[in-house]
Amino acid sequence: NAGVMQNPRHLVRRRGQEARLRCSPMKGHSHVYWYRQLPEEGLKFMVYLQKENIIDESGMPKERFSAEFPKEGPSILRIQQVVRGDSAAYFCASSISHGDTQYFGPGTRLTVL
């Protein structure tokens, strides 16, 4: 039973470019969560999605960041016009139902040059 998959594992972008991070939840999980871990800090919640719906995006920056979880395919976290401050590890988690244990993927380490 494969765990949560994230790709790419490492992503390098220049300032102003777009970053797309993908997350495939565990089999049977329809709830996806995105977290960001800045250097020397713990994980911070960004957004919670179910299939085709954004349930809670209270942790998402208002500009440049967006997330989706389409009916088919992985969840995508998209960062437009990246800046150096976006450099971080982005973790995706999934759960089988609302409020159940969240299982984490390996993360995508984004470096903005």
Next chain:
Amino acid sequence: AQSVSQHNHHVILSEAASLELGCNYSYGGTVNLFWYVQYPGQHLQLLLKYFSGDPLVKGIKGFEAEFIKSKFSFNLRKPSVQWSDTAEYFCAVNEGTSYDKVIFGPGTSLSVIP
């Protein structure tokens, strides 16, 4: 706002020493509590969790944690650590009204010296 604090930023122990990592949270209502571990170069893994019932929770690899509601604490313990326990440990909580987001503590880095 709900928050999670961890008492130590970095802990260094010799093998076979006992471990206790402190964790306190700020929410006063119903909570679910977790300890996650991140081994070097690996992703977050669930060590143990508390949803309800016996406040003494046993997890994988010999870890346990005790939920003390009156102290808003969920400390992690292991009687005898091994070199392979070297990792970052995160305490986390999600609260009863939404259960949407998990709030993480800043983490405690544990280094075990052989």
